[in-house]
Amino acid sequence: FSHNLPFFSLSFNLVVIALEETTIVSKPGDNATLSCIYRGRELHLKNLRVYWQIADDQEECSVVHALISGQDNESEQCIHFKNRTQLFWDRLENGDFSLLLLNVSQSDEHRYKCVVLQKTEYTKVIHQTEVVLSLAASYSQPILSGPINSDSTGEEMTFSCRSGNGYPKPNVYWVNKTDDSHLPPSELKITPHTDGTYSVFSTLKVKATSNMQIECSIENKILRENLSANYTQQNQSDGSSTERHKNLERNGRGAQAAGIVSIVILLGLLAVLTCCLWRRRSSKLVSYTGNE
Incomplete structure (x- = not known):
């Protein structure tokens, strides 16, 4: 039974079998569950063939996982997926043919197809679904560093963001918030890490300028x-500093007066x-003298 047969059967039964499609997002290095659930009548595993395949046409090897007559079949599984795929055996008879893909990476970003065939008098497709796997991970809150000196209008200032x-x-954007204009970065460095994530x-x-907002x-x-x-950066920073200095002087004088x-x-x-x-x-001395 060639691994290409599900595609032939799929095209033959396309009129009567609805194609479900879902998209999942996983973090690099995590495990991803590709969902494939058949909600039909009672099933007998010995009469079933389940194929998980890559639906992208350009892939030379497309077999991700195969279940034939209740047994895993690794004979035509792509080497990239060896020891990285698992079915949920306690759910199979209930029609749950979802696939667990371990330690996902960039090379796993594909459109996957699950095809379930049942053999009675003849072999027919009873369920099919497609799952698009995308990888994504949230970036940390950016840290923006800039000059501390506020009295530098007209001078060149350097900001850094990580x-x-x-x-x-x-995508990294520098924005002048006073007019919402975009500013070209002086440097942009994106570094890959061993876990598949990036730092920027x-x-x-x-x-x-005065009242600068970056x-x-x-x-x-x-x-x-x-x-x-x-x-x-606020214009009033110098004035505020002077006012704070005056307040400190007043407080110091007040404390000195209170001490005196x-x-x-x-x-x-x-x-x-x-x-x-x-x-x-x-009084005691007077009393003593009187007694004498």
């Missing part, structure tokens, strides 16, 4: 995510206490 652990390669580092050189944005198209970090008042009060209390003790001692 993010990591994402997939696929991102970009710099921007631009002349400083944004670095990292876009992941597959996940439709857009993470951003912002830098804002506290010392005066303490000295007064000591004087009163000394006076009381002296009077008490004097």
